[in-house]
Amino acid sequence: MSETRENLRALTFTQAVNEALRQEMERDGTVFIMGEDVAGGAGRADFEDAWGGPFRLTKGLIGEFGPDRVRDTPISEAGFIGAGVGAAATGMRPIVDLMFVGFFGVCGDQIMNNAAKMHYMFGGKVGVPLTIMTSIGAGTNSAAQHSETLYSIFAHFPGLKCVCPSGPYSAKGLHIAAIRDDDPVIVFNHALLMGRRGANVERDDVYGLHVPEDPYVLPIGKSLVAREGADVTLIGTGYTTLVCCEAAAQLAEQGYSAEVVDLLSISPLDEETILESVMKTRKVVIVDEDYPRCSVASDLSALVAEEAFDYLDAPPKRVTAPHTPVPYSQPLEALYLPNRERVVSAALSVLA
Amino acid sequence: MRVEPQFLPSTEAVEPIRLLDEAGRLAPGAEAPLDPSRTLEALRFMMFGRAFDARCWSMQRQGRLGTFAPITGQEAAIMGSAMAADPARDWLVPQYRELPALLRHGYPVERVVLYRQGHPAGGFVPPGVRVMPYQVSLAAQLPHAVGIGWGMKLQAQSGVAMVYFGDGASSEGDFHESCNLAGIVDAPVIFLLQNNGWAISTPRSIQTAGSDIASRAPAYGFPGVSVDGNDLMAVYLVTAQAVERARQGGGPTLIEAHTYRMGAHTTADDPSRYVDPETEKGWARRDPILRVQRYLAQLGEWSEDRDAQWRKEIEADVDDAFERASRFPPPRASDLYEHVFDEVTPALARQRRWHLQEAAGGDEETG
Ligand SMILES: Cc1ncc(C[n+]2csc(CCOP(=O)(O)OP(=O)(O)O)c2C)c(N)n1
Numbered sequence: 137m138s139e140t141r142e143n144l145r146a147l148t149f150t151q152a153v154n155e156a157l158r159q160e161m162e163r164d165g166t167v168f169i170m171g172e173d174v175a176g177g178a179g180r181a182d183f184e185d186a187w188g189g190p191f192r193l194t195k196g197l198i199g200e201f202g203p204d205r206v207r208d209t210p211i212s213e214a215g216f217i218g219a220g221v222g223a224a225a226t227g228m229r230p231i232v233d234l235m236f237v238g239f240f241g242v243c244g245d246q247i248m249n250n251a252a253k254m255h256y257m258f259g260g261k262v263g264v265p266l267t268i269m270t271s272i273g274a275g276t277n278s279a280a281q282h283s284e285t286l287y288s289i290f291a292h293f294p295g296l297k298c299v300c301p302s303g304p305y306s307a308k309g310l311h312i313a314a315i316r317d318d319d320p321v322i323v324f325n326h327a328l329l330m331g332r333r334g335a336n337v338e339r340d341d342v343y344g345l346h347v348p349e350d351p352y353v354l355p356i357g358k359s360l361v362a363r364e365g366a367d368v369t370l371i372g373t374g375y376t377t378l379v380c381c382e383a384a385a386q387l388a389e390q391g392y393s394a395e396v397v398d399l400l401s402i403s404p405l406d407e408e409t410i411l412e413s414v415m416k417t418r419k420v421v422i423v424d425e426d427y428p429r430c431s432v433a434s435d436l437s438a439l440v441a442e443e444a445f446d447y448l449d450a451p452p453k454r455v456t457a458p459h460t461p462v463p464y465s466q467p468l469e470a471l472y473l474p475n476r477e478r479v480v481s482a483a484l485s486v487l488a
Numbered sequence: 489m490r491v492e493p494q495f496l497p498s499t500e501a502v503e504p505i506r507l508l509d510e511a512g513r514l515a516p517g518a519e520a521p522l523d524p525s526r527t528l529e530a531l532r533f534m535m536f537g538r539a540f541d542a543r544c545w546s547m548q549r550q551g552r553l554g555t556f557a558p559i560t561g562q563e564a565a566i567m568g569s570a571m572a573a574d575p576a577r578d579w580l581v582p583q584y585r586e587l588p589a590l591l592r593h594g595y596p597v598e599r600v601v602l603y604r605q606g607h608p609a610g611g612f613v614p615p616g617v618r619v620m621p622y623q624v625s626l627a628a629q630l631p632h633a634v635g636i637g638w639g640m641k642l643q644a645q646s647g648v649a650m651v652y653f654g655d656g657a658s659s660e661g662d663f664h665e666s667c668n669l670a671g672i673v674d675a676p677v678i679f680l681l682q683n684n685g686w687a688i689s690t691p692r693s694i695q696t697a698g699s700d701i702a703s704r705a706p707a708y709g710f711p712g713v714s715v716d717g718n719d720l721m722a723v724y725l726v727t728a729q730a731v732e733r734a735r736q737g738g739g740p741t742l743i744e745a746h747t748y749r750m751g752a753h754t755t756a757d758d759p760s761r762y763v764d765p766e767t768e769k770g771w772a773r774r775d776p777i778l779r780v781q782r783y784l785a786q787l788g789e790w791s792e793d794r795d796a797q798w799r800k801e802i803e804a805d806v807d808d809a810f811e812r813a814s815r816f817p818p819p820r821a822s823d824l825y826e827h828v829f830d831e832v833t834p835a836l837a838r839q840r841r842w843h844l845q846e847a848a849g850g851d852e853e854t855g
Binding site for chain 2: 240468
């Protein structure tokens with residue numbers, strides 16, 4: 137561990153989420169977690185803590201809070217997410233875990249027709265303070281149904297808040313924000329980020345290594361500037377924020393100063409931060425791993441084109457996955473994902 | 489007059505049907521439903537399945553294969569049922585833990601190798617092979633099977649659809665909707681539940697508070713049966729009867745095969761963190777392959793020599809599968825755009841052109 141600061145806690149993304157869940161469960165007795173394999177091994181008392189889900193986000197929690205508050209469910213996403221909606225509408229703050237976002241179809245009605253619309257349809261009487269955690273992202277050799285990103289589908293629905301952390305600091309702050317929020321919030325955790333620590337030793341903020349121990353909230357609906365720059369704006373979401381930062385570093389070597397905006401909140405959208413950056417740099421590259429049609433990337437591109445057209449020196453540029461399912465083959469998957477080279481070359485094309 | 493509500497009695501779990509005991513002895517008075525040569529045929533697939541998975545496991549550990557779900561421990565549930573299906577007219581609709589059944593039904597083993605390598609050619613089921621692709625989106629195969637069976641019925645064909653699923657998958661709404669629909673339309677479907685005790689780390693006891701899953705069938709208006717899933721003969725017997733009834737227009741059957749996953753959920757799992765080793769040892773004594781071998785030994789059809797000989801042959805067959813798979817050209821960058829639609833759309837063709845240019849060097853082999 138680096139000795140640059142006292143109490144520097146270089147938690148992984150997973151540990152940061154785990155800590156957020158633990159602290160919120162300690163703080164508020166109405167918070168409980170359910171999902172497939174979130175406890176794990178409940179068949180054997182001394183092994184109860186073993187698993188904690190495929191990404192270990194919930195590891196250790198059942199030991200602390202017991203099986204009533206950390207609940208392994210049957211494989212019934214519609215059942216337990218719907219139960220989450222019901223419990224949330226009547227006083228609890230459930231956290232439900234949808235193991236992979238690709239399974240949303242099984243429980244789509246509960247999320248899109250119920251969680252998203254209950255507050256609206258009952259005249260604001262019924263709140264649904266439900267948190268849905270789900271894992272997203274390609275790059276793990278897991279084939280087409282376990283590798284999707286899909287947040288744009290959820291952002292399409294009014295009434296659902298959608299956030300996507302880019303590192304341990306934002307992971308902790310956004311999970312706590314989601315749990316405390318009175319609306320339904322979906323937190324999209326990227327598979328490639330979960331084992332990682334913060335990126336930057338120098339910085340002592342969201343993009344640093346340090347994850348503060350005291351609970352804190354990162355406001356939903358706010359994007360952040362991960363790196364300041366003057367020549368071009370790169371917008372990333374979750375994992376692609378890291379890709380943008382790598383690209384910005386390479387562009388710096390070539391004499392260009394790139395600003396990186398980390399979207400963090402997909403819905404609501406922080407139009408102000410985005411437009412401010414683009415009006416400053418006058419060029420924008422939007423980097424997104426989701427399917428490109430009807431996506432967050434196309435939404436951002438439209439926003440910039442409509443609201444900042446007069447400021448632009450070049451048309452907005454998108455770097456996305458192709459409009460095809462995620463390939464299972466590892467070499468093809470490497471070609472599929474937006475990477476540093478593609479972002480650099482897109483940036484150079486708008487800088488030219 | 490006071491009306492007393494009539495609550496239905498809760499059903500007790502029934503003792504699973506069994507023909508072969510752990511020593512491979514046939515139950516007193518029972519007749520073997522498979523003759524020695526068909527028993528040997530089934531055994532060969534069972535042993536091949538286990539050996540193939542063992543090879544794949546070590547290759548996966550070397551980073552040469554992707555994630556897969558091994559079948560170890562479930563060979564009798566898989567082959568006992570598969571032996572009752574006719575590759576010429578019946579459809580197999582798998583989850584992802586039925587390898588040898590698919591092979592017997594005509595799915596080429598080299599395609600399985602390719603599939604596990606993530607090669608796009610791996611998912612291709614050759615024409616005429618009545619096997620649906622592996623299903624990873626749990627329980628989604630169940631309604632497909634109803635449609636397949638119902639379709640064959642409407643066309644006055646005699647085929648049945650045999651659909652496999654796990655105890656975990658039985659908790660999805662798709663299970664209920666499929667059984668209900670199949671019951672209504674009398675679809676010729678065999679719902680073959682492999683209850684292997686686990687859904688990743690979630691034990692069967694958490695999956696349902698019901699006594700067993702087979703007992704749900706009568707509520708849908710068709711029979712359910714509980715069978716020792718580690719007993720090749722018993723699984724075959726009940727499946728053959730169910731297939732026969734379905735062919736005669738008798739509709740669906742739910743078969744719950746009680747078996748055990750002797751190892752990891754997939755290569756991405758470490759069951760030592762949640763499985764009690766004592767329980768696993770108990771199940772090891774009920775090994776489905778040993779049981780068949782012991783049975784055959786009593787008939788004079790199995791010996792140590794034969795065992796050694798078969799193992800050698802099977803290793804060679806596994807080598808051969810990998811060798812044949814290696815003859816497929818590695819995936820190309822342009823494969824990203826294949827099979828999204830029947831024909832590549834103009835927009836995708838444009839993207840492909842651009843992508844290949846950008847991937848520097850055009851449509852090069854990636855592997
Ligand atoms: C709709 C859906 N939900 C969750 C998962 C994640 N998952 C994959 S396998 C599995 C357990 C399946 O258990 P079971 O059906 O009993 O089959 P087994 O693996 O034991 O053969 C789970 C939860 C999934 N693939 N699809």
